[in-house]
Amino acid sequence: MTVKTYYKVRRRPWEYKLSPDGKVARNRLRLPFTRRHFLKWRDAYNPKSLKRERRLADKKPLWWTIGLLAFVVVTPFLSNSMISIAAIFCIYASINLLWTLIVGTAGIFSLATLAIVGVSGYAAAASNVFLGLPWPFILLVGPMVGFVAGSILAAPSTRLDGLYYALLTMGVAEICRVFVTQLRSLTQTNGAITQVDSFIPEDWFLQRPGLLLGFAGAFCLLLGSLLLWRLINSERLGLLLRTAKTGREDEAFAEAVGIDFRRARLTVFVLSSSALGLVGGFYAMYFKSISPNIFSLDQLLLLFAMMVIGGLGRAEGAVVGAAIVTLIDKGFIEIGPLRIILVAAIMLVVTIFAREGLTGVRDQFRDFRKRKSGERRAQRTEKGGEAMPEEAVEVHDK
């Protein structure tokens, strides 16, 4: 007779749970004008104690809040250059978030992100410098130009395949760069528009109060981008797009059941482009100038490196990647070209070992662990080891 060993199936013993009063009905906050809730609370009865337990099913908002709060509290105590780096980080992170919306949510592989930022930044700066519009209008002109640029760029996206579209947008960026550097009226400044009016008073520019003000603005920009991300991804639009996440067949299926998939994609693209336009206007104001470098391939690759290191298609990936790369690129300027090599090395290692960037490592490890435990179970059971349904996770196999 064989001795049977029983294995304990553990269910997150480390997880903190609230124990609400069982008699009181649950009162949940809703986002205004929507049916969505701020946090994903889940109630369940503990089968052993028969007590009501409440846990937070999605803890990301919690981490976001803690992280952003810590960031905003700590930054004012840093040195001037660190505050600048923090502000640049906010700007880059916003651009990356919006880019992630385009690439991840809308599934349009566009490389014209910086081109949209640049075009709107230039238009906004020009409206201020050459037409004399006061600075608050920059924040209006930027999104408007972004909207137009996005609409124009969105048109061919339904016709072209991913890679071809990516190339087309890269070409657009290059055309913008060449065009701006050719402009004879900007020759004096090498194609840059300088002395743009700003929300930062002239006397404070690049000094302590001005830097903090600039940082505050940049931080608001980041919050705005996060809000847009959240709204798009949790609203109808995001749900629509998620029905066809994985591929061409799904897309065809979505179209077949009456979801106007293309329209949803284009809407996200144009929305993000408008927001990118706002970032462009902000960029021109923050530095009081904008240079053709914003259209350059190097700059684009740097931003791409951020997204890749963090994890393509994830909000936290865009932000974490931006933090790492900005810190290395702008913080370690003393070590010279080595820092770029460092960024490349990080990119290389992360991509070889992590399939979805740094922020995907946790999920990847969990998948790995699940697969392993499934295999072990298969080995120790006599009957071939049927996988438990909850373990039958999608494993990306070729």
Add this chain to the structure above:
Amino acid sequence: MDLGLIIYALNLASIYALMAIGISILWSSVGMINMAHGATFATSGYAAWFVSGALKPAIAATFGKTVMASVMMASVVMLSAVLAGAFCGAVIYALAFLPIHDKPNYSVRSLIITLALNIGVVQSLLWYFGPRNRGLPKVFGFGRWELLDTKIRYDQAGTIVGASLVMILTLAWLRYSRRGLEVRAMMQNAEGAAYSGISRQATALPVLMLTGALAGVAAALLSQTIFVSPTAGVIPLVKGLTIALLGGLGSVSGAVAAAILIGFLEAIVGVIPFLGQRYVMFATFSFIILVLIFRPRGIGGLLDNTRE
């Protein structure tokens, strides 16, 4: 349009074609967009410079100032560039293909890895060799011919003939050799190739080395006109990529056709008085965008069947 302009256009086209067919073959057989092609280009240039510099005294001592010496020098330059290119291909194979070729998101991840390699190698070259450009020994010597009232520089003629020769050899290899047949089979259907006993791992290495060697040839040839520098690969990479796409990524004949098209376009835009050199890039990209809008799969689909 006179002969001089045609020569100039062909000169551009042959360099672009060398880069573009490398990118095209690689995409269609191994499924990789090789962003490190520019780094391969730059590395090959430096290798040719370094080796030819190191062997110069030895060659001068053995052959003196004879024709043999320049032939030796030329072959050293070409050979070292080709070998360095092939070596870069092997490195790309080891880093961007082997570890991940059967893992999820392979095509995006290999693109990212090669991109990282490109950035890293270019900066390392800058860091190690410094910013100064380097000149290679003139493979084709100084001078020019007069042909039908047109002056043709040796290096122009050499580049056109050399590049065409290399391309014909590559295409012949693809068409007639057994390895070439395997590569073509893999270009068209990777799973079917596996069922025919064609291993992806075993075939990818020679393909990567071949495309690297092509970039090496392009580097040695282009460095006859301009010089070797860490960022020398950027323009050939961008041009090669765009031309490969214009040719309908994956179609070798499409890439060659697109290279010739762009070569002539650039030459012609350059001499139109109100456009001139400063609108060359502008015109090229506008043209490619227009073509892609009307023919979303480039011009290659007109010529042959490519991998979907």
Add this chain to the structure above:
Amino acid sequence: MPEILRIKQLSAGYGPLRVLHEIDFTVSEGERIGLVGLNGHGKTTLIRAITHMTGWQQGSIKLDGEEIGGTRSLGAGRRTAALVKKGIAVAPQGDAIFPGLSVRKHLECGAHTKLAWRNRRRRIDEILQIFPPLRSLQHNLVGKLSGGERRMVSVGRMLMSDARLYLIDEPSLGLAPKISQRVMDALWALPVTGAMIIAEQNVSLLSGRADRILGMHAGRMRGDIGHVELN
């Protein structure tokens, strides 16, 4: 009769999800085996598992008494080419064809052994004998052929090198009855050394010709079901 293929306790699937459960069977020299089962019951997965296209987690596969691939496999076709070289020839479902090659070139791709490569011209002529419709098409691109012709090319490619084991997955799928009958006739008439397994939904195409018919149901082997009607 020596054993060619012995499969023991094979469980295969995608990740933790099992599709095949403890498959056991052997194939001897000279046998032609029919593998029957309805759509989705594991015929194709079994063939893909034998060629390592699909990963398997448990069990053993022996070819000519030699273990191939240990006790588990990652799948993804990583070792498929090596197995083909060891003597497993496959005509997969849905014709893994190379649309841009001519029929002759396509057939040449199958000549992966040294001997076959040296004799490829003669071999091709032999195969054109087996499939007469291809004779007039030998310089046409495969991508331009009809479904039946493609299947012939696919099978012909499989036959280019001598193998120990031939695996043919649903040769009649998607073909008009008349043409599928013709393809099947040619298959059964093949002068094959080693052994052959033909997976097929339509049992009438197998009965009377296969030496044995194995049934598959819900990922399990039903054993030798002889020549009974299966429904």
Add this chain to the structure above:
Amino acid sequence: MFKQSRRLFLRSSAAMGVALSVASAAAALEPIVIGIPAAQSGPVGVADHQDWTNGAMMAIEELNANGGVLGRPLEAKIIDLDMLSPEGNVAGFQSLIEAGAHAIASAFTIIPQPAMDTAAPSGIPYVHGNTSTVNVDLYKGDPHKYRNVFQLDVAEKWYGSGFVRFMSDLKASGQWKPKNNKVHIVQGQISYTQLISQATQEAVAQTDGEWEVVSITDIQFPVQDWAPVIRALQETDAGAIMIDHWVAAELAAFAQQYAYDPVPGALVYLQYGPSQPEFLDLAAGAGEGMVWGTVYGVYADESGTAFREKYKDKYPGTMGMVYTGGGYDAVNILADAWESVGDPSNFDAVGDYIRNIEYRGINGFYKIDPETNSGISYPNMVDDPEAGQAHLFFQVQDDEHRIIAPSPFAETDFRLAPWM
């Protein structure tokens, strides 16, 4: 105070094993920090910035060997400047200011405004060789704010008038008989080359027909092949050709291709690019006879020659002709200022000293023009050779750069190029 004494303690305890000398006593004091933002990883300007850094480091080592400044050693703080984008400039300059730099000595940046805006509020003395009109305009816009930002050389527009003056002088001296009065300009697209081209055209227009601009050919960085340009040159067949481009390697490629197909009898002027060390190496003899100029070059007089020799000892190979001397002079000027002011942290006093400086360096005589807060050019702005930095014209002769004008500083005469 406490911090300083603790550091003093640390330093002296570290120096315990070493025999005490005057030098180590100087080293025991807080060093004076010179910030050098140098492009090291960007696509352009890396070679020029390397020259500047080398020159500056040479000066720092010399000064330290002589006991430092005010008894304190000099220390360079070098960072990698991304000079093409606003954020790169801001980050670079901020980090230098925060690292406690007492002055910033920079070769140049492509977009000066963010750099100046970052430096200006702290009042840190910022000396540079931007050679740019934009600086001058910015300074004029707010002289108080940018009071301590000094452009040691002059704006680029002087290249234009200087070149026309050079041609006329050369013609008058009889050393060169132009075959016609045509001038063909080949211009790059950045502001520097565009402004030089405009200035040249204006200067030519003022010569009343002595010269005439007949053709302007545009080029775009990077130039892969000069064949179309050379064809255009052949068609125009001008007596003087101005290649208004600044990338040395591309000018060397031009020289090589031009050598096959010269325009007979034409004077070829390559503007500034050949000053970079790589030009001669790359042109490999093809540069012979070509003329180039700089408003900010290393003289060949006694001190200049001594500097050249010292430099070549330290950094073997071909020497850069512009920013090497520039970096060297900049550090010496700062050292002078600190020596006489006495307190490197008193930025405004140091700035006032530089504003009124009269210093003869190896790149000429430094005096700050109060109108523009930048240098003075001879013979473009003053007639006294020792009252400004000479606009030097070089010719490549026997594979070496030789000064041929202006006459007080000329090493040798103009020589007809092989194709003339």
